Amino acid sequence: MTPATAIPAGPVDESRLPVLKGVYSYASISDKISDIVLTRPTHWGWIAGFALCSALLLLFIASIAWLFHKGVGIWGVDIPVAWAFAITNFVWWVGIGHAGTFISAFLLLLRQKWRTSINRFAEAMTIFAVAMAGLMPILHLGRPWFFYWLTPYPDIMNVWPQWRSPLVWDIFAIGTYIIVSILFWYMGLIPDLATLRDRADGRVKQIVYGLGALGWRGEARQWRRFDTAYLLMAGLATPLVISVHSVVSLDFAIGNTPGWHSTIFPPYFVAGALFSGFAMALTISIPLRAVFGLKDFITARHLDNIAKLMLVCGLLVAYSYLVEIFMAFYSGDEFDQAMVLNRMRGPYAPLYWTAIACNVVLPQALWLKRVRLSVPVLFALSLAVNVGMWLERFVIIVVSLHRDFVPSSWGMFYPTFWDWAILVGSLGTFGWLFLMFVRFLPAISIAEMRKLTLEKREGG
């Protein structure tokens, strides 16, 4: 008896909540997914979303241009709150990326079949979210054109980066993360690009997809090496994703600011990252399956599973909140105590309590199966968690900075129009990239879905 067969099927009733609904053959599943890209007329929902996102993309570009022209003074940042929206956006966007890697890499290693129809767009979500995240610290630099000074290269000033700084670790972590995410995503795409190449009717499409497919032939040896490399990449991406948000948390934890200087930060940030990422995965997949008619592939089972994972991560986050409060009082550090009380009763208290409501209270509804199977409620909850997790990072960053050790140097942060423009613009840009992706590339892995239809037919 192999370990795989020794594990019982579990409490999930496959007939009531299937991973793949309906009856599909290799041909029909290939056609159904590739037709979204190749032949199906564009859905009005896509066009409306694209128009909105394009407008926000223009706003983003304009805000960046104005920022580069005038400098970070157009934002509300000042001393003592020198980190605010840009860094909040950075942590939030990186976190969103993490669920994509979790779905595509962790669940592959765990042989979770339900990942098959959602891994492709989850990976795309990762890449676009990390791209937005990577921009934020650069925009935040006073002299963004010198961002490459963070990298080690033999320059004429004979200066090297300070390796003991988490900000230098950050560029290695984020840089590695985005490169590995793109490689992993593109590698999975190669066989599907070959399908599109073979099914496209126009010459231009054939050439573009053909170049992307790199001449993939689907030969057995190619598949074998592909499988090995894909599995290894998943194995590499798994510890990577944990290291990335741990390093991000060290940006804070290594500083001695009350509210930052805490050893729980790395696991706390990783749990928070996955929490917000699963929320974003729901926010994206619910309209995606409606607009493109993918309800057979992204089924109630997927939403149910993502909701469960979101609940677990939410509980870990709630536990971290409790530990933070407990440690402040248990440690006897009066600055930490003042920070905790300031979060709860200070000028930013409404934001703190909104974050608690969104991240701790509301997700408890996910214990109920009725809630997990109700698409509108799930969608609303996912939006709430997205908002809550953004607020959580804002509270960690701004509320800790605005009142630190010396009352004479306390201050307040108020966002300006340009702070909001960068945040909203990055959302629009993310949406724009994602809409382009679903229109021009297969949003679901066709090759893996063929295998799933095979396994379904064999009752595996």
Added chain:
Amino acid sequence: MKAAPPAYGLVAEFASDQLLVDAARRARGAGYRYIDAYAPFSVEGLSDALGFRGDRVALITLVGGILGGIGAYFLQWYTAVIDYPINAGGRPLHSWPAFIPATFEMTVLGAALAAFFGMLILNGLPRLVHPIFNMPDFDLASRNRFFLCIEARDPRFDPGETRAFLDSLEPMRIAEVEAR
């Protein structure tokens, strides 16, 4: 005067993955060695049926990871200890715990780059032009059809006999594919 284009091989088309695996196994059993099997997804046991072992991707990945890690650690040690030593609050110059994050990240990066490019190079990709694409309806190899090719360079290849052998496998059709 032009000779007839040389043949690349004989290709048989099958409707299912199991038929292809059986056909590959029997072709190998019949003594053929230059056999290729094309499938729209990764068919379990197919590469084994072709007698393919040890894809070497794992080894390349390991080497890439080791090189990435050693390279990153060496870079940090060299720059922080030899080339640009800074006394930061009396901390040792060779402060190895602080060098771990970048070393870890570069290990992963080196391994991932090696896995990706190793897979491509061993697979002979990118290669946009290949004789197998001359097979009629080969575009179905990325949809729902399974192809077995016995190459003309196989020492046992004989146009008549090999066709007869492929016929015995009861494929949907057999076609000769030109080398260019």
